[in-house]
Amino acid sequence: MPSLGLSSAAPSAAKRANACGREEFLSGLEAVFGRFKLHQAALTFRTKVTGRGFVNANIIEGCDGFRVVIRGIDTFDVGVDLQSEARKEGFGVTLECIQAKQIGIWDGILGHARDRPGATAIANRAASVGFPGAKLRNDPCGGFEVYVRGFADQRAAQSWAEAARGRGFPDAVAELN
Structure with a gap:
């Protein structure tokens, strides 16, 4: 008979992928x-x-x-x-x-830069050509990624990335974060 919210009477080891590890929230x-x-x-x-x-x-x-x-x-x-x-x-x-864990949100990536001033320049250029709200976050191996958060789905993010490439951001992609 199940007890304490478990699927069986006897407790067993956690079956999550990170059961023994640490979930990272920041890259x-x-x-x-x-x-x-x-x-x-x-x-x-x-x-x-x-x-x-x-x-x-x-x-x-x-x-x-x-x-x-x-x-x-x-x-x-x-x-x-x-x-x-x-x-x-x-x-x-x-x-x-x-590498931070995925949280299931589609982002539009404008580009990457080695340092914060380089990434800020990408974000400022994006705002000047009609892509306001670009943010910076750490890349897993150093440097910064410039992104726009929160597309409804993959199709919307890919459409945005295509438009960004057309406005001078050749590295723009859609990414599941």
Whole structure:
């Protein structure tokens, strides 16, 4: 007899795709200082990392253990600079791309830029040719994506992208976000 909202009397492991992992809500770059099986080992290492000046280091739990990371890196250039500084302190940092989960909304993508000023220029140009409301968000591997949110369906987003290509945005596409 089912109980507690379960489909059977005996509880079972979650069957969601991210049952052991972490759902990411923001895309961007992550500087990974180290990976550990045990939380205590990650805590000890994070103390070492923060003691050497990388005060924004955090511990992120994943399916395979714990990572000591710094997040919020806007551009690949900034990530490479951080990696270089970390290596001077003896840390073998890797840069990894974080992809946010899909939320099921169709967006129109106008283009991508390496940095915020470049992306802002795309958004300003879009507004000047009849595409107001373009926004910026982090690309998974650094840089920025310029987008317009909230089309009713794929057809509407594709029609918009075609119009944008006709107005000088050759990289415009429809994307399910």
